[in-house]
Amino acid sequence: MSTDIGAWAVPVAILGGAIRVSTPFLFVSLGEVLTERSGRINLGLEGTLVFGAMSGYAVAYLSGSAWLGVLAAALAGTLFGLLHGLICSLPKVNDIAVGISLMLLGTGLAFFFGTAFVQPVAPHLPSIPLGWWSDIPQLQAALRVNVLFLIGIVLALLLAWMLKTTRVGLILRVVGDSTDAARAMGLRPNLIRIAATATGGAFAGVGGAYLSLFYPGSWSEGISSGQGLMAVALVIFARWDPIKAFWAALLFGGAGALGPALQSVGIAKGYYLYYAAPYVLTLGVLIATSSPNRATTGAPGELSITK
Amino acid sequence: MPHKILSRRAFLRTSAGLAGATALGTLPMAARAAGKLTVGFIYVGAKDDYGYNQSHAEGAAAVKKIPGVTVVEEEKVPETVDVTKTMESMINFDGATLLFPTSFGYFDPFILGLAPKYKDVRFEHCGGLWTPKDPKNVGSYFGYIDMAVYLNGVCAGHATKSKKIGFVAAKPIPQVLENINCFLLGARSVDPTITCQVIFTGEWSMPVKEAEATNALCDAGCDVITAHVDGPKVVMQTAAGRGAFICGYHADQSALAPEKYLTGAEWNWPKVYTGFVEEVLAGKEIPNFVRGGFKEGFVKMSPLGSANSDAARKQFEDVKAKIMTGDFVVFKGPLKDNKGNTVIPAGVSQPETDVALEKMNYLVEGVVGTTS
Incomplete structure (x- = not known):
């Protein structure tokens, strides 16, 4: 079932890992880009991700349809986003604190409702074999691409286009950059922020459904292991740009595959160090792109961290 | 990432603390007076993880079926001083006299530290290596x-x-x-x-x-x-x-x-745990160091x-x-x-x-x- 490809196994594994692992990062990041562009930070997306994973898995198992599971996860994510958006619309409410409490609420609820679904097997989402042209089984396996990954790419392009050229995008940017300017234009900033946060929540929910319904493809309490939080951090790394968020997600996925891949070709000394690769990489890029002269470029003006 | 959820036991701990010291004295007496056996099981993860913890929880479920035995359980207990608190609350509030803390890291120093304080409670640990210099009311068991x-x-x-x-x-x-x-x-x-x-x-x-x-x-x-x-x-x-x-x-x-x-x-913990509990009910002592393989029905x-x-x-x-x-x-x-x-x-x-x-x-x- 396999050909010996020697050291080539490492780049192939990184490619495969980038495609397999990046999707949840991508969806959560895109959701957070949308939310933060409207001037709010939703740190609760980790909880949304985990709850999306649980609800998606549960609905897919009970209904027998993986796509219904994705829909349920998106709905659950919308509800969490809506809740965050509504609470933050109250005067003098800190969005970071609300985000942290919603993160704990989301994971707690997911664990509470999820215990019955650890053992059952739910249907998986389909994947497209894009590696048909190659006769190397490893490459074929690496290029088995899930539909959600492709949807994620389309979404990233769409979001970038929307933010840059459409009226909706302009409204979102105005609200994110200056509440006063938005009000002067006759816009209702709170309403727009609630909508952006709810949509962002839906994206994160879908990211969770990818985790439980495709890769690793099973519901358990350790399913996310902090990916939702990392994805929120990726947004800053990607400078609030959907296209850059896509590359950042790919980079993270690929770097995460480095540890297991190196061990599989016999380079095993210090594997804890390789597992830290994604984080070291982030630090490196942030330092390389930092500047002592200007503030964080691309940051929406109304974000509570930049204000 | 550790998640903290208020468990029934944590709630009991807090509320009992508020109720005052008198409650502390009467609760264990009430539980022990009936002459029945209360057994406590402690797991490091979720008890339905389709793996290690579930295998132990299935053992606990088998013990529950023995007449006259009450089982108390707590899951997701970290291998920290938390397990000491859990064990103490099982002893004091539930009247447990036989404990099965099932994770490797519970043994030293938590079980070994607590055992001398409760000499009439039996601590049975999975995977530890009991040696004769350890407390006599502690035992360790494992399967090959x-x-x-x-x-x-x-x-x-x-x-x-x-x-x-x-x-x-x-x-x-x-x-x-x-x-x-x-x-x-x-x-x-x-x-x-x-x-x-x-x-x-x-x-x-x-x-x-x-x-x-x-x-x-x-x-x-x-x-x-x-x-x-x-x-x-x-x-x-x-x-x-x-x-x-x-x-x-x-x-x-x-x-x-x-x-x-x-x-x-x-693992075949239902057999092992019911065996232990039946020994205790019959008034016998569980040996301090128990190991078993296929022949003994442990695996x-x-x-x-x-x-x-x-x-x-x-x-x-x-x-x-x-x-x-x-x-x-x-x-x-x-x-x-x-x-x-x-x-x-x-x-x-x-x-x-x-x-x-x-x-x-x-x-x-x-x-x-x-x-x-």
């Missing part, structure tokens, strides 16, 4: 599941075509290393050219990394895969999805991929899957019969580790009962991987 993993290896040795088998491991502690070594030695009893690739994930439960590790093993050409992580479900599903054969661990995972499942090494194998050849079935049954008699030895000299050092000299044999095996710190020759 490495022998079951050896049988996994026998089936793997027959099934592999690439002569490479794979092992997804959590952490390089002695019990895990012993399982990796047994898996390969079992396979090498079929064909001495087989090698075993091991990938450590560094965590007991990390599904994404376990899936990546499984994919990396498949990419490297391994065609039979097993695991030692808390919940092996992801490894089993991913490996079977890549077309590899699988050997289960902790519990029967055959339902995940019946046509790829060769066999699996399972068992999943039913052989349809993918096993006749030769595999025959060798499996032969070896199992030998293990049942108790004089089958896996670790015997001359044995080298994978760095070329002799770890067991010629003429020395370490049967399953040898406590030296519980301190294993090497991977045998033929295992690709390192312990650090």
Whole structure:
């Protein structure tokens, strides 16, 4: 079932890992880009991700349809986003604190409702074999691409286009950059922020459904292991740009595959160090792109961290 | 990331504290007066993880069925001072006189520290190494599941075509290393050219990394895969999805991929725990140091899957019969580790009962991987 490809196994594994692992990062990041562009930070997306994973898995198992599971996860994510958006619309409410409490609420609820679904097997989402042209089984396996990954790419392009050229995008940017300017234009900033946060929540929910319904493809309490939080951090790394968020997600996925891949070709000394690769990489890029002269470029003006 | 949820017990702890010191004195008396036995089970993870903790929780469920026995349980108790608090509240509020804290890290210093304070409570720990200088009301028990993993290896040795088998491991502690070594030695009893690739994930439960590790093993050409992580479900599903054969661990995972499942090494805690509790009910003492394998019913194998050849079935049954008699030895000299050092000299044999095996710190020759 396999050909010996020697050291080539490492780049192939990184490619495969980038495609397999990046999707949840991508969806959560895109959701957070949308939310933060409207001037709010939703740190609760980790909880949304985990709850999306649980609800998606549960609905897919009970209904027998993986796509219904994705829909349920998106709905659950919308509800969490809506809740965050509504609470933050109250005067003098800190969005970071609300985000942290919603993160704990989301994971707690997911664990509470999820215990019955650890053992059952739910249907998986389909994947497209894009590696048909190659006769190397490893490459074929690496290029088995899930539909959600492709949807994620389309979404990233769409979001970038929307933010840059459409009226909706302009409204979102105005609200994110200056509440006063938005009000002067006759816009209702709170309403727009609630909508952006709810949509962002839906994206994160879908990211969770990818985790439980495709890769690793099973519901358990350790399913996310902090990916939702990392994805929120990726947004800053990607400078609030959907296209850059896509590359950042790919980079993270690929770097995460480095540890297991190196061990599989016999380079095993210090594997804890390789597992830290994604984080070291982030630090490196942030330092390389930092500047002592200007503030964080691309940051929406109304974000509570930049204000 | 640790998650804190207010458990029933934590709530009790707090509310009882508010109720005042009088409640502290009366509660245990009330619970003990009936002359019944209350048994406490403590798990490090979720008790339905389809793996290690679930295997123990199934044991607790069997104990519940014994008349006159009350079972109290708490899950997700970290291997910190938290377990001491849990044990004390089980003793004081629930009146538990027999405790089963089931995770490796609970033993030292938490159980050993608390036992002298409650001399009439029996602490039974899974996996620890009780020595005569430890408190007399503490006991340790464990099963020789490495022998079951050896049988996994026998089936793997027959099934592999690439002569490479794979092992997804959590952490390089002695019990895990012993399982990796047994898996390969079992396979090498079929064909001495087989090698075993091991990938450590560094965590007991990390599904994404376990899936990546499984994919990396498949990419490297391994065609039979097993695991030692808390919940092996992801490894089993991913490996079977890549077309590899699988050997289960902790519990029967055959339902995940019946046509790829060769066999699996399972715990049999219901038998062990009901045995212990019945001994206590009969007024007998549980020995301080209990170990058991197939013969004692501590471990068992999943039913052989349809993918096993006749030769595999025959060798499996032969070896199992030998293990049942108790004089089958896996670790015997001359044995080298994978760095070329002799770890067991010629003429020395370490049967399953040898406590030296519980301190294993090497991977045998033929295992690709390192312990650090």
